[in-house]
Amino acid sequence: MSPSFLTAPLLLAGTLVAAPAMASSCADLSQLDLFGVEISNAEAQPAQTLPPDPMSAMTGSSPRPVEVGAHCLVEGKIDDREGVNGRYGIRFQMRLPDQWNGRFLFQGGGGMDGFIAPAIGSIPSTGSTATPALSRGYAVVSMDGGHNGQGGDFAEDQQARLDLAYVAIGKVTDTAKVLIQARYEKAPEHSFFMGCSNGGREAMMAAQRFPTEFDGIVAGNPGFHLSRASLTQAWDVQTLMSVAPNGDLSQALTQSDLDSVSSEILAQCDAKDGLEDGIVAGQCDFDPEALRGKLADNKLDALLTVMNGPKGKNGEALYSDWPWDPGINSAGWRAWKLGSEQRPAMNLSIGPASLTKLFMTPPQESIPEPLDFDALARNVSSVGGYFDADEVFLSTFAHQGGKLVIFQGLADPVFSANDIARWYTEASAITPDTARLFMVPGMTHCGGGNATFENFDPLTLLENWKETGEAPQMMPARAPSMPEREMPLCAYPTYAEYQGGEVNNASSFACVEP
Template structure:
């Protein structure tokens, strides 16, 4: 009788799990519920192309070397939607020399594309070794729709998939394939992304706390519905002083450099070193009135209105304001806020349309001169399931989950003040020890800046922390613009201070309180 029970238990397990694969190609014949495998092929060691969407994802803009691995591609829940074909396309790369771990690579923008699943640290200036090269199995996805237009917002399920649901579905599928291919489940599961991928990383910890052991969230669009209003606000302020079809003329590159120079004049020395980097940004009580006379009054007033953050007609904040950082003169800041003569501002061509299509119900067009109180109320419903702004992560923290967040202080899309607010509230609601926030002076969105210490490695920080190491208090960083320099990016609320000695040496800095 005992043997019969053992046999039945084994039979039950076999029926509940897919058979193990003898080769990568065998995965092509695997039958999984609501999953179509389209590719299952061994890839020889070689060079993988750069991420073509690195400006959106922070992924590697350079080619990446990869060892031999199994490439699996497929689609989850292929279906006919309200206005076309939908489903969640994914790409999974499983290295021959597996380190036992799994990494989910986040997307960017409104997704709609599959970036190469290589797990590059999502700061465009980072030279850190990508996760695939480290031996991780890496998956990427398109968020539940194909294409970067906004037509998908007409389909209810595609909205839910982009918001959060696709994360769970792809995680389940990827872990099943990993278990089938390696005959082992992952030892640790991480999520890493920047921008919308950073929002997805935070969503992974908030909505799927049992699935992930740690996440890296870069410049996360966690408060996306309100940040979108911030982009709409920017466009309306510039439109007061420049034509909408020539918004780049609101402030010239020379004028923005004038602003950056004034920020440095007032705040650069606060960290102990005059070098064009305002590391002591929390001490910087910048007075924009010092620019009166350097900029025309209308231009300065528009800039101050933008930097103070979106407000309704009663003066109530709709989205938070922005730190004054010399990265304001960087190309990445202009790309989003103002654009150029050749390329319009991304807020104008992406943020404004996305606000109406993604966050308004039903999808609609944002008025050129909106009532911001009404607009804030309009986007709140969708923001309720789209924003990754939960501050009570008790399950994630209790099981030992760790969160490493990095944020460019000069980010023109998602305010550094906003993520600092979330971090303080999450630390109060969940407790200390599960998340660390690293503010990067001069950095714009997912890399870039003027100059910025954007070459860092938060994945190694996360690996060491989840392995039982001490809570990280700093992250070594270099600047592509200053190749000899190295300094720490300090864990919030600390900032880097120069203590003397070789300015290029990490040991010449300490992490100090205000």
């Protein structure tokens, strides 16, 4: 061991480590004596252009090259072990900039994890052009959630389930903070978490299970109720297959069908925010029965069954209903619910493994037939009890000054905006100045959609909230398809109403109560 390190033991939340002094070089970090942690690489990196994140489709990060300054790249593995069906451990990557701004950001994953995305800290909305956290001077860490590979076989291992659920967050956080202490000889002034999809669930879990570790969270389109959303995917497939010609799910609702639905939503709701522009920013009390005659009755009935959400035999809701947004005819909505001739629906390619392997106990090879959704709901409740980030009691997080920014696409086809709205309402009643929710009209899952204002910067919003103590009432946003136009995304339940003037200016809108 290098003589530049001390060896007094330090017990953090999940890892016993040797408390180091300042590392004289990046390479010295490879000599850290951390219990249960293997550092495989610690290498100084010059200022460079990092290539687009190859995992952006899973994490929602912007698929663009990133300019970064000189930094220290550290890679390693925590708790390497032989598991039930293979080798396990929590792999991580960390980048520590030479010009550090004193802050730490944990970058969430996506899907069922199983990969390490580059630790860059890009805003997890595919249309965002905001500066990534690493380029701002943050020390950034990413991880694989405790298993390697994106299939569901890892869920045969009890500890691998727990690691993905929440345990890995604590262990990687401990390791990252030790690396920060060693590199800079001080702890981070602020510790943030940011992610979308399952990364958004991980972000909410950071606030719920590790309330003293983080003081700022950005959660995008969070799969916080993932066990029930997984069940819902099976509900949607069963429902839509009942009207699929020749068993072709992609044609259960044609593009023409969805265009008709989108047009009717606009006809009923577009003007309610004061401006007919293809965007439904305000409340939409949509009457789907107006679609009778425009869609075949069996197709409309199937769509209503999907949009009303899964129900038990006695009619009780097993997940959530969905808002009617004109983004229903976008490629992102189709990709999850219906798929195409070239690519099967993600509800078919990802959904079954999530439901049967991760959430059913014991794991199953296929969904039991015939489908009994009451039984499925009872089965997934066991894993959902520790996997879902649906706790609303955030008193410690709030007491320590923690702030949570959530953004959610109204046309998200996999996690319902209505579900996160209910969670937010309940949580805010307990700790009213801790979280802010921003609904994004037209946006599907972690970006994409029709004329959607997905180019926004929730990290700067969070930074300003922490620095000023003033809760944000709106978040400026732009639509990539309309580069000259800016519109505010308003803190829920308010929405952006056009007040008159130049439509491209955000100042022409006001956040109003519904």
